[in-house]
Amino acid sequence: MQVSVTINHEARSADVPPSTLLVDWLRDGLGLTGTHIGCDTSQCGACTVLLDGEAVKACTVLVAQADGHAVITIEGLAKDGQLHPMQAAFSAHHGLQCGFCTPGMILAGIAMAKRHGPELDVETIRHELEGNLCRCTGYLNIVNSIHAGAGESANASL
Amino acid sequence: MQAFEWHCPSTIAAARALMGGDAALIAGGHTLLPAMKSGLRQPSALIDLSRIPGLGTIAIEGDRLVIGAMARHRAIETSALVRQHLPMLARMAALVGDPAVRARGTLGGALANNDPAADYPAAVLALGTQIRTDRRTIAADDYFRGMFTTALEEDEIIVGASFPCLPSAYAKHRHPISRYALAGICVARHASGVRVAVTGAGSGVFRWSEAEAALAGTFTVATVADLRPDPADLSSDIHASAEYRAQLCSVMLAQAIHEISPA
Numbered sequence: 367m368q369v370s371v372t373i374n375h376e377a378r379s380a381d382v383p384p385s386t387l388l389v390d391w392l393r394d395g396l397g398l399t400g401t402h403i404g405c406d407t408s409q410c411g412a413c414t415v416l417l418d419g420e421a422v423k424a425c426t427v428l429v430a431q432a433d434g435h436a437v438i439t440i441e442g443l444a445k446d447g448q449l450h451p452m453q454a455a456f457s458a459h460h461g462l463q464c465g466f467c468t469p470g471m472i473l474a475g476i477a478m479a480k481r482h483g484p485e486l487d488v489e490t491i492r493h494e495l496e497g498n499l500c501r502c503t504g505y506l507n508i509v510n511s512i513h514a515g516a517g518e519s520a521n522a523s524l
Numbered sequence: 525m526q527a528f529e530w531h532c533p534s535t536i537a538a539a540r541a542l543m544g545g546d547a548a549l550i551a552g553g554h555t556l557l558p559a560m561k562s563g564l565r566q567p568s569a570l571i572d573l574s575r576i577p578g579l580g581t582i583a584i585e586g587d588r589l590v591i592g593a594m595a596r597h598r599a600i601e602t603s604a605l606v607r608q609h610l611p612m613l614a615r616m617a618a619l620v621g622d623p624a625v626r627a628r629g630t631l632g633g634a635l636a637n638n639d640p641a642a643d644y645p646a647a648v649l650a651l652g653t654q655i656r657t658d659r660r661t662i663a664a665d666d667y668f669r670g671m672f673t674t675a676l677e678e679d680e681i682i683v684g685a686s687f688p689c690l691p692s693a694y695a696k697h698r699h700p701i702s703r704y705a706l707a708g709i710c711v712a713r714h715a716s717g718v719r720v721a722v723t724g725a726g727s728g729v730f731r732w733s734e735a736e737a738a739l740a741g742t743f744t745v746a747t748v749a750d751l752r753p754d755p756a757d758l759s760s761d762i763h764a765s766a767e768y769r770a771q772l773c774s775v776m777l778a779q780a781i782h783e784i785s786p787a
Contacts, residue, residue, distance in 0.1 A: 367530055384530035384570070387557075408558050409701070411624060420598070420627040426557050427628065430530045431550075431574065474623070496703070497622025 374442025389424035400440035411498030414470035421477035440469035455515025463502035475512035479519040486516035529569035543679040551633030593632025612692040645729035646710035649721035670728040695779035707772035711780040725769040
């Protein structure tokens with residue numbers, strides 16, 4: 367089937383089988399391998415992308431469902447060599463170790479900041495991170511990073 | 525995933541015309557797609573309901589809150605109307621899955637699936653919600669038919685649900701990974717009495733008649749302090765024994781009562 371999706375502000379089209387998952391098209395079709403596949407069972411959040419601004423798991427969305435919509439991946443965040451404020455916060459607060467979960471964490475963090483505003487508190491972050499698993503950090507620095515990055519991310523354009 | 529045909533009709537009538545055989549409706553897809561990936565479901569075609577205008581509407585009709593089948597958990601969780609008229613349902617929606625699941629999953633999908641540990645069935649049954657389909661209205665007491673089974677006909681499509689706005693509360697002990705209810709209790713105070721619905725603990729949502737009878741007399745935690753469902757009627761699996769679920773039901777019931785009527 368023919369699909370057209372705006373990926374990182376760029377119109378992309380493809381002819382894909384209806385069973386194509388968004389994450390597979392991003393990675394294998396478009397070469398955007400920053401969206402990771404951790405569990406493939408909707409649990410881990412490594413494949414989190416923004417679909418019309420909302421954090422979703424790209425392993426549980428068909429490209430067909432995204433047809434006509436807008437997707438932002440980790441590759442679409444930095445502008446003119448400048449990290450997005452949430453990326454900068456993860457860097458400043460060492461919000462990662464191996465980095466596998468990081469793209470999903472950053473996009474989930476941005477969606478949280480957009481939904482709850484710049485005053486996003488730690489308790490809300492902990493509650494809302496339950497769909498993103500990290501096996502290295504123990505989450506402390508991830509929570510700190512999102513907390514630090516929320517202020518600027520809440521109003522930053524994507 | 526096995527190959528399938530993809531349809532995205534723009535009306536309910538067109539969607540119904542596409543049904544038959546092994547075709548399946550897809551709403552948010554957050555139960556269906558995982559089931560298809562694991563091979564549990566192999567539909568020959570998917571009929572996407574997301575492009576049908578108006579199916580996600582949330583509105584007040586008289587004294588009832590009417591929510592469209594395609595309303596996503598996030599919309600229910602954040603809707604000013606739901607928070608004002610039926611705050612229990614907004615809080616319940618906030619406990620479904622995780623934030624990414626709530627961005628996609630829908631009320632209609634959850635009700636059609638009728639997972640024995642899903643949340644909305646408890647609200648629907650406790651409130652006496654009406655399920656609206658493309659052809660009729662189904663009373664909550666007639667709708668749920670046990671595990672993953674409902675009164676829906678093969679080609680029947682849920683278009684929404686009409687909730688009475690009653691004092692109600694939902695208490696849930698979540699499985700820490702799946703976030704489904706190990707036991708969830710929804711209590712609603714009706715003019716005619718109290719309805720108590722249990723999800724997660726049995727093979728399907730059910731009414732706890734002993735608790736309803738006790739609470740119709742005196743609506744306090746103390747009234748039901750010694751009450752516990754018979755473990756013989758509950759589920760036992762790797763997550764929890766029937767005895768443990770019975771105990772959770774008792775604790776969740778107390779929490780729900782306390783939320784409606786702190787004493």
